[in-house]
Amino acid sequence: VRVDGAGATHDLLTHLEALNTTRRTVRYLVGWTITDLDEQAIGRLPATAWQESITQDGDLQPGYHVAELTGLNQRQGWPQGMRLLVRRVRPSARHRKNLTAFELRTGWRYSIVVTNIGRMWGIAGSHHPQWLDALARAHAVVEDRVRAGKAMGLANLPSKDWTVNSGWMLAANLGHDLDCWLRLLTLHDQDGLDRAEPDTMRSRLYHLPARLAAHARRRHLRIERTWPWARAFVLAWQRLTDLPALA
Incomplete structure (x- = not known):
């Protein structure tokens, strides 16, 4: 402790x-x-x-x-x-x-x-x-995790109701955990992303400039070619799909 x-x-x-x-x-x-x-x-x-x-x-x-x-x-x-x-x-x-x-x-x-x-x-x-x-x-x-948690939604509570705020805090903490695990498992060797703050992750990866298209009964994610973080996004996606399934 x-x-x-x-x-x-x-x-x-x-x-x-x-x-x-x-x-x-x-x-x-x-x-x-x-x-x-x-x-x-x-x-x-x-x-x-x-x-x-x-x-x-x-x-x-x-x-x-x-x-x-x-x-x-x-x-x-x-x-x-x-x-x-x-x-x-x-x-x-x-x-x-x-x-x-x-x-x-x-x-x-x-x-x-x-x-x-x-x-x-x-x-x-x-x-x-x-x-x-x-x-x-x-x-x-x-202290760094507390700051990041506030950036993920804990800085402001949406309601005067305890139950609503409890759900909000749970969702914010889940999002924070997912953000940490994503960087740990898929971006650990990517400079500028391995220790990125939530706002940086939003601007570079989470707010994806892409279009989801359907063709021949398959869906394709068409990413903007000029986007500088396209390679990092594809690498993270591939590493996530390569993770072994839990027994």
């Missing part, structure tokens, strides 16, 4: 811990609001505690560092075994106005993630701060 800083509450973490049973293990990575006590603990970290973080592909990220903060900042009332991982990065210009006095003095911008993940069986390196930091940062795509 990955949650941003809004999830750093006693009730949520206690609830997640309570979900653990003999047959189920619930692991979490939750953002943490940094306090003065946290900054004091960060200040006590030796230089050797910081290690370069890694990307989602496992490559090193020069200039980005992560360290284990567990044990330097004793917290009362939080779940036993909770770990604190701190990440630092040089602040950009847009972040400078929000830096704390400690961050201005050190020249770094800090963020903390708490987790109950130790060593996961069968996953090498799963207990290392670098691995857990990369796992937590994969949650960042949620």
Whole structure:
């Protein structure tokens, strides 16, 4: 379970811990609001505690560092075994106005993630701060998906009726899922389309400048020859039809 800083509450973490049973293990990575006590603990970290973080592909990220903060900042009332991982990065210009006095003095911008993940069986390196930091940062795509969901119809609800709006949200989310799967399965190697936003997909593929004609008891889709995305559309169609049918 990955949650941003809004999830750093006693009730949520206690609830997640309570979900653990003999047959189920619930692991979490939750953002943490940094306090003065946290900054004091960060200040006590030796230089050797910081290690370069890694990307989602496992490559090193020069200039980005992560360290284990567990044990330097004793917290009362939080779940036993909770770990604190701190990440630092040089602040950009847009972040400078929000830096704390400690961050201005050190020249770094800090963020903390708490987790109950130790060593996961069968996953090498799963207990290392670098691995857990990369796992937590994969949650960042949620903001992109929320933005895309709004572009697919969630920005405005059509009615004052709850049932109508529920149906609208279901249809919008289904459309969003289909859009994601289409790009994943058929456009993954097409530059400009593999990560295209919904508006781009509409203008290039979904709003098709073509004519459906019938001849000799067959239907033909006649695509405008000058349309620059005709080849991509045909490729996506062929790949979709080549997918094996579900048993």
